[in-house]
Amino acid sequence: MMHEYETVVLLKPDVGDEPLNKMAQRIKSIVDTQGGKFLQLSNWGKKKLAYEIEKNQKAIYLHALYLGAPLLPKELERNLGISDDVLRYQTVALNRRVDPASREAKELETLKVIDETREEDIFSPRREESDEGFGGAGDDFDGGFDEENV
Amino acid sequence: MRGEREEKKGKGDKKKSFGRKKVCRFCADKTATIEYKDYNNLKYFITERGKIIPRRISGNCAGHQRVLALAVARARSIALLPFTSPGL
Numbered sequence: 001m002m003h004e005y006e007t008v009v010l011l012k013p014d015v016g017d018e019p020l021n022k023m024a025q026r027i028k029s030i031v032d033t034q035g036g037k038f039l040q041l042s043n044w045g046k047k048k049l050a051y052e053i054e055k056n057q058k059a060i061y062l063h064a065l066y067l068g069a070p071l072l073p074k075e076l077e078r079n080l081g082i083s084d085d086v087l088r089y090q091t092v093a094l095n096r097r098v099d100p101a102s103r104e105a106k107e108l109e110t111l112k113v114i115d116e117t118r119e120e121d122i123f124s125p126r127r128e129e130s131d132e133g134f135g136g137a138g139d140d141f142d143g144g145f146d147e148e149n150v
Numbered sequence: 151m152r153g154e155r156e157e158k159k160g161k162g163d164k165k166k167s168f169g170r171k172k173v174c175r176f177c178a179d180k181t182a183t184i185e186y187k188d189y190n191n192l193k194y195f196i197t198e199r200g201k202i203i204p205r206r207i208s209g210n211c212a213g214h215q216r217v218l219a220l221a222v223a224r225a226r227s228i229a230l231l232p233f234t235s236p237g238l
Contacts, residue, residue: 008187008228050200050232059229063187090228092186 002067004095009080010088013046013058019085020111027064028108030076036068040106045114053087067100172209184217186224189231200232
């Protein structure tokens with residue numbers, strides 16, 4: 001039975017284009033040899049991490065989408081764990097019992113390291129940007145305490 | 151702004167309502183999805199310190215808050231969101 005999975009892989013920020021493409025091909029070949037259906041792999045580029053991982057401030061994010069048997073993600077993660085370039089990975093099961101014919105597979109493109117600087121600093125989310133933010137909600141919260149005192 | 155101030159009830163009433171009525175964002179807008187990959191939207195539901203805003207403040211319903219908490223947890227594990235932010 002085929003299920004739909006997605007895996008996000010974080011690579012070390014100093015890897016070049018070649019190891020990046022190698023990793024992409026490796027992911028695809030693992031999915032193929034394990035009898036899965038590889039759907040697509042997208043490159044999110046080099047992102048600033050919300051916290052340091054092994055002294056790295058940035059990482060290259062890859063996102064793979066594929067169908068496969070329940071043991072496929074396990075085998076894929078085992079391989080990712082062996083690689084030295086991989087900082088972290090996370091697999092999420094998306095849909096159960098997917099018909100392979102219903103999903104379109106995209107060709108693997110050659111990837112390039114995209115230097116993407118984060119537009120916003122994650123540590124200080126700008127509250128004023130949210131038009132319907134929680135600025136007013138604080139009043140409600142205080143109200144909650146008054147309520148108890150009545 | 152959504153909702154109006156509720157009328158204050160009489161003296162005898164123990165429960166007084168303050169502020170505007172909170173509505174779960176995800177119930178109000180059915181098209182809004184909660185995705186761990188979409189960390190820019192999740193940021194509205196965490197504090198500057200990186201903690202998840204409780205639903206008594208954000209107004210989320212129980213079901214959506216659970217889904218949101220899972221999404222934040224996933225985003226944290228791949229360093230899209232902080233577990234905690236240093237300093238402050």
